[in-house]
Amino acid sequence: MDASQLTINPGASEPIYRQIVEQVRRMIASAQLPPGDLLPSVREVAGAHAINPMTVSRAYSLLESEGLLERLRGTGMAVAAQARRARPESERLALLDPRMQDLARAARELELPASRVLRRLGQLLEDGT
Amino acid sequence: MDASQLTINPGASEPIYRQIVEQVRRMIASAQLPPGDLLPSVREVAGAHAINPMTVSRAYSLLESEGLLERLRGTGMAVAAQARRARPESERLALLDPRMQDLARAARELELPASRVLRRLGQLLEDGT
DNA sequence: CCATGTGTATTGTTGTATTGATACACATGG
DNA sequence: CCATGTGTATCAATACAACAATACACATGG
Structure with a gap:
């Protein structure tokens, strides 16, 4: 690296x-x-x-x-060798959960429709790839 | 309140x-x-x-x-009276952008498919309502 | 009028987090 | 062997957050 x-x-x-x-x-x-x-x-x-x-x-x-x-x-x-190579997606997704909880809570307080939030995040996820 | x-x-x-x-x-x-x-x-x-x-x-x-x-x-x-009532959705969405940028970056580093992330966030957005 | 409710300024203390400067122990490789 | 490269233990400096205990200026409402 x-x-x-x-x-x-x-x-x-x-x-x-x-x-x-x-x-x-x-x-x-x-x-x-x-x-x-x-x-x-x-x-x-x-x-x-x-x-x-x-x-x-x-x-x-x-x-x-x-x-x-x-x-x-x-x-x-x-x-480390013990570092399991490529954890399953579900485990990796769990690492994002706290961040997503925060985001969801903030979106709710802003009274934003889920569709808007999901669409925007979709864009951002494309961009980087 | x-x-x-x-x-x-x-x-x-x-x-x-x-x-x-x-x-x-x-x-x-x-x-x-x-x-x-x-x-x-x-x-x-x-x-x-x-x-x-x-x-x-x-x-x-x-x-x-x-x-x-x-x-x-x-x-x-x-x-305050000057606090504009109900800013447009686009402005409110902008308040979430930093958080979403972080999330997108983390998801990318985890090599998670966008669909998985979006589906999970969708769940969380429903829950709170 | 005055008790009661606001928010706030002040001072001091405590605990913690973060970053930094320095010096050290250690292994590698010519 | 020893210069050079590892990581790190140690101590210090700084900043921040929160608390505690007052005291103050002000407006409301009985």
């Missing part, structure tokens, strides 16, 4: 370390990052995005404690 | 004062809270949810500086 593949927004309200954690978590769940794959070094990521190496380290450590990454001492961090 | 209509989760990562701000903001945008409506007093809200009155006051002050609320001295806070 390349450091430039990580999208980091230092100005966002979402803490940097968590941006990294969630992004990597998702890419492992979909097997875009297969077991054994090496992640970019903390200094590499830090340099590429002008952030502190410790911030990246913190993200990696959390992922390790989740069992998603493995420390290869002296070499770096790799996607 | 009643204090019990406010949904507050003290344990969430989202700060309490902002939970209040955004909730009220949406209910005004959809005209569930029409201009002139009185909001529950800070002490009322604070009592009902076991939070600090100043936290509620902070939320109200922010909404006032946005022009959405008006101070009626000695009486309380009311939805």
Whole structure:
């Protein structure tokens, strides 16, 4: 994996370390990052995005404690072998649930018709692909 | 408006004062809270949810500086007359865009088919109604 | 008039989250 | 062997959120 593949927004309200954690978590769940794959070094990521190496380290450590990454001492961090490759869609969908709950609640408070919301989200889902 | 209509989760990562701000903001945008409506007093809200009155006051002050609320001295806070009643759907939809962008990006990283995501969100949108 | 109800300013304290600077232990590979 | 590359433990700085306890200015309504 390349450091430039990580999208980091230092100005966002979402803490940097968590941006990294969630992004990597998702890419492992979909097997875009297969077991054994090496992640970019903390200094590499830090340099590429002008952030502190410790911030990246913190993200990696959390992922390790989740069992998603493995420390290869002296070499770096790799996607753990135990990280089940490509979890079933239903499990991956569950990862989105909190976000979707929030969205649904907000939409309700705005009294927006479901059709409008679904149509717009449909557009956004196309765009990226 | 009643204090019990406010949904507050003290344990969430989202700060309490902002939970209040955004909730009220949406209910005004959809005209569930029409201009002139009185909001529950800070002490009322604070009592009902076991939070600090100043936290509620902070939320109200922010909404006032946005022009959405008006101070009626000695009486309380009311939805401002200038708060356009029921903004058009397109504007309300725009308020959801950041959240939807995030969701779309996450779904993409999880390599989830759009249909799955849309179907699940559809369910959630029904539930609340 | 005055008790009672508004919101708010003030000051201080507490707990926590985030990021950063530095130094360290360790493994690799020429 | 040792320069160079890993990750990270440690301590500090900062900012933020929430609470607590007052005190205040003001308007309402009996």
